[in-house]
Each structure stands twice: as C-alpha cells, then as structure tokens.
Amino acid sequence: MTTQTLGVVMNGVTGRMGYRQHLVRSILAIREQGGVALADGSRVVLEPVLVGRDADKLRAMADRHGIAAWTTSLDTALADPANTIYFDAQVTTARERAIHAAIAAGKHIYTEKPTAETLTGALDLARAADAAGVKHGVVQDKLFLPGLLKLRRLIQGGFFGRILSVRGEFGYWVFEGDWQAAQRPSWNYRAEDGGGIVVDMFCHWSYVLENLFGRVEAVTAKAVTHIPTRWDEQGREYPATADDAAYGIFELAGGVVAQINSSWAVRVNRDELVEFQVDGTEGSAVAGLRRCRVQHRSATPTPVWNPDLPVTESFRDQWQEVPDNAGDSGFDNGFKVQWEDFVRHVVSDAPFAFDFLAGARGVQLAECGLRSSAEGRRIELPVLDGKSA
Numbered sequence: 252m253t254t255q256t257l258g259v260v261m262n263g264v265t266g267r268m269g270y271r272q273h274l275v276r277s278i279l280a281i282r283e284q285g286g287v288a289l290a291d292g293s294r295v296v297l298e299p300v301l302v303g304r305d306a307d308k309l310r311a312m313a314d315r316h317g318i319a320a321w322t323t324s325l326d327t328a329l330a331d332p333a334n335t336i337y338f339d340a341q342v343t344t345a346r347e348r349a350i351h352a353a354i355a356a357g358k359h360i361y362t363e364k365p366t367a368e369t370l371t372g373a374l375d376l377a378r379a380a381d382a383a384g385v386k387h388g389v390v391q392d393k394l395f396l397p398g399l400l401k402l403r404r405l406i407q408g409g410f411f412g413r414i415l416s417v418r419g420e421f422g423y424w425v426f427e428g429d430w431q432a433a434q435r436p437s438w439n440y441r442a443e444d445g446g447g448i449v450v451d452m453f454c455h456w457s458y459v460l461e462n463l464f465g466r467v468e469a470v471t472a473k474a475v476t477h478i479p480t481r482w483d484e485q486g487r488e489y490p491a492t493a494d495d496a497a498y499g500i501f502e503l504a505g506g507v508v509a510q511i512n513s514s515w516a517v518r519v520n521r522d523e524l525v526e527f528q529v530d531g532t533e534g535s536a537v538a539g540l541r542r543c544r545v546q547h548r549s550a551t552p553t554p555v556w557n558p559d560l561p562v563t564e565s566f567r568d569q570w571q572e573v574p575d576n577a578g579d580s581g582f583d584n585g586f587k588v589q590w591e592d593f594v595r596h597v598v599s600d601a602p603f604a605f606d607f608l609a610g611a612r613g614v615q616l617a618e619c620g621l622r623s624s625a626e627g628r629r630i631e632l633p634v635l636d637g638k639s640a
C-alpha cells in the first residue's frame with residue numbers, strides 16, 4: 252500500500268478549538284487510524300507542526316502527544332517545503348495576516364471561521380488564494396452534527412413537503428467570571444479583540460441555512476450586550492464591548508423564513524444546546540446536536556387553546572425519534588470528517604464545497620447582521636460570486 256506524508260502547520264493549537272477539536276479529535280485521531288484513505292487505496296499520513304507564541308506550552312503538548320515538530324516561528328514552519336497545509340485556529344484578529352503569509356509561501360489553507368474580520372478582508376483572502384493556485388477551505392462543522400445529518404436526510408427524503416419556517420435556539424449561560432470562572436475566552440466579549448456572538452455564530456448560521464434550506468437573501472437582527480461587565484482569565488474586571496446575544500430573522504432563497512436566537516446570556520431549558528425546529532406542510536422536525544424528532548401531518552394531534560384547564564397532553568411525547576442509521580461505527584467527529592475531505596481535496600482534487608468564498612458569505616452575514624442591528628433595518632445580502640472576489 253502506498254503512503255504519502257503531508258506536513259500540516261497548525262497555528263493556535265493551544266486554544267480551545269485548536270487543541271481539542273483539531274489536534275486531538277482530528278489530526279491525532281487520523282494519525283491513530285493510519286492516515287486518510289484515498290479512493291485508489293493509498294493513504295495520506297499527516298505530520299503536525301505545532302506553531303504558537305508560548306514555547307513551554309508547545310513543548311509540553313508535543314511531548315504529551317509524541318509530536319516531533321513545534322516552533323514559535325511561523326516563518327520557519329512555512330519555509331519548510333514538507334509542510335503542505337497551513338491550518339489556523341488562532342484568535343480571529345490574528346488570522347488574516349497569517350493566512351496571507353501562508354498563501355505567499357504556497358501552502359494550501361484550511362482555517363477556522365470566521366476567515367477574516369471584514370467582508371473585504373475575507374474576499375481578499377479568497378482572491379489571493381485563487382491567484383496563488385492553492386486550495387482553500389473553512390471549517391463548517393455544524394453540518395456534520397448527527398442531528399443536522401438526520402435533518403438533511405429528512406429534507407432529501409421529502410419528509411417536510413414544502414418547508415415553511417425554521418426556528419433555531421442556540422445558547423447557554425456563560426459565567427461572568429467573578430464568582431464562577433467563565434467557560435469561554437474573554438476576547439469573545441470584547442469587540443476590539445474580534446469578539447461578539449454575531450461574528451461568532453452568524454458564520455455558522457450562514458452555511459447551515461444555505462446548505463439545508465437556501466441562501467440567506469436578507470437579514471434583520473437585533474444584537475445586544477446583556478451583561479456589560481465581565482472578569483477575564485486573570486480575574487480582572489473588564490467592560491464587555493461586544494454583543495452577547497443576537498435575535499435574527501433570515502429570509503432565504505426559495506421563501507423559507509428562519510429565525511435564530513443566539514445567546515450567551517440564557518439558561519438552557521431545551522434538550523440540547525442548539526435546536527432547530529423545521530415546520531413543513533407534510534411534517535415537522537426538531538433537530539439538535541445529536542437527536543432529531545419528527546411529527547408527521549398524519550400524526551399531528553389537535554391542540555385546543557383553553558387556558559381555563561391544565562394541560563392534558565405531553566406535547567414532547569407526541570414526537571418520534573429519527574434513528575441514527577449510521578452503521579456500526581456511528582457518526583464520526585465532524586471536524587475530523589471535514590479534515591479528511593480537505594486532505595482528499597488537496598491530494599486528489601476531490602470536491603470540497605466549503606472554500607474561502609463560502610467563508611466570505613459567513614462573514615458577510617455577520618457584517619450585515621451587525622449593520623441591521625445598528626441601523627434598525629432589514630439588510631439585503633448581495634450575491635458574492637467569483638467575480639466579486
């Protein structure tokens with residue numbers, strides 16, 4: 252069996268996403284399984300090169316996982332021709348500059364979202380990557396969640412009839428950081444450091460809505476900062492300058508209306524941290540991270556509004572669980588699946604839909620959502636095509 256080895260420069264691996272989802276659950280898991288299998292039966296082995304600002308942290312991480320290469324110099328890592336792919340999971344504000352350097356060094360690029368801080372920056376990256384002839388991709392992990400894979404299966408199977416609307420609830424309480432430690436990094440709550448829930452989550456809603464229901468054509472959003480003061484990793488009080496909740500209406504090509512609430516200032520009374528209810532003429536579904544339940548029109552009860560009587564039926568029990576049907580191995584980690592797809596795209600030109608232009612559409616939705624909120628009006632999203640990039 253033939254095997255080839257690709258060096259993967261991984262920048263930002265000491266962070267939450269870089270370490271857990273990308274290094275441990277993706278790259279090291281792929282190494283453990285003997286590489287990425289290609290259609291011709293050969294394999295691609297990935298050799299991570301850890302890049303970051305803190306030598307001690309990188310050395311400890313490399314030792315812990317038996318990784319040979321690490322450096323605090325991005326330029327050194329990019330200069331090595333054995334390193335074919337550059338991956339970025341740094342804080343968002345550090346991303347554009349590093350990716351431009353990697354494109355200039357001829358690397359193929361895979362990155363966390365958002366690809367850039369502004370639409371202009373995101374389109375510049377797409378244009379630069381195309382001009383350099385390198386492959387590019389952006390993480391779109393939510394599409395690979397078991398709950399959303401089941402939802403996609405329902406759509407493809409025609410379960411819903413005509414889809415009318417989508418209602419999404421995303422969120423949980425993020426502690427302020429004074430009497431209990433915050434479970435997210437403090438930069439998420441500072442606009443000047445690239446924070447904010449619109450920038451963070453609208454990139455996700457862009458590709459989720461586009462891939463399942465239709466491209467977002469217009470957005471009306473209200474972004475707010477519910478918690479104005481927080482405490483950082485060092486216990487220092489700081490003003491939260493970024494939005495921590497966003498209430499959005501998204502009008503989709505084809506006529507579906509989606510409403511999604513995103514909040515880090517809400518307590519969970521749901522089955523999962525994100526849930527989407529989809530209502531169609533033939534049936535409805537509620538999909539979360541892992542589960543998906545349906546109610547067909549033939550099994551829809553007749554609720555009758557009568558506030559004088561206590562509720563007599565358990566509405567949640569009137570829904571049916573969609574089975575996994577995912578084979579013996581179950582659903583694989585979505586980040587890992589997408590990494591494998593990107594490697595096949597780089598090595599054997601397999602199709603990969605989630606490129607920098609798709610990433611730019613995510614940034615565009617965030618930008619238009621913030622503008623809608625600031626100006627108090629509905630914003631239409633121009634179609635971005637290769638030419639505008």
Ligand SMILES: NC(=O)c1ccc[n+]([C@@H]2O[C@H](COP(=O)([O-])OP(=O)(O)OC[C@H]3O[C@@H](n4cnc5c(N)ncnc54)[C@H](O)[C@@H]3O)[C@@H](O)[C@H]2O)c1
Nearest residue numbers: 263264265266267268269340341342343345363364365436
């Ligand atoms: N796909 C997803 O579901 C998802 C979820 C969360 C975050 N993200 C994205 O991943 C990226 C990282 O987010 P995170 O939550 O892992 O953040 P984090 O704060 O945990 O990690 C940030 C990383 O960037 C590095 N870094 C480089 N320059 C820095 C600087 N000037 N200041 C501070 N840190 C710097 C840090 O050392 C660290 O390795 C962000 O772009 C974020 O939007 C994606």
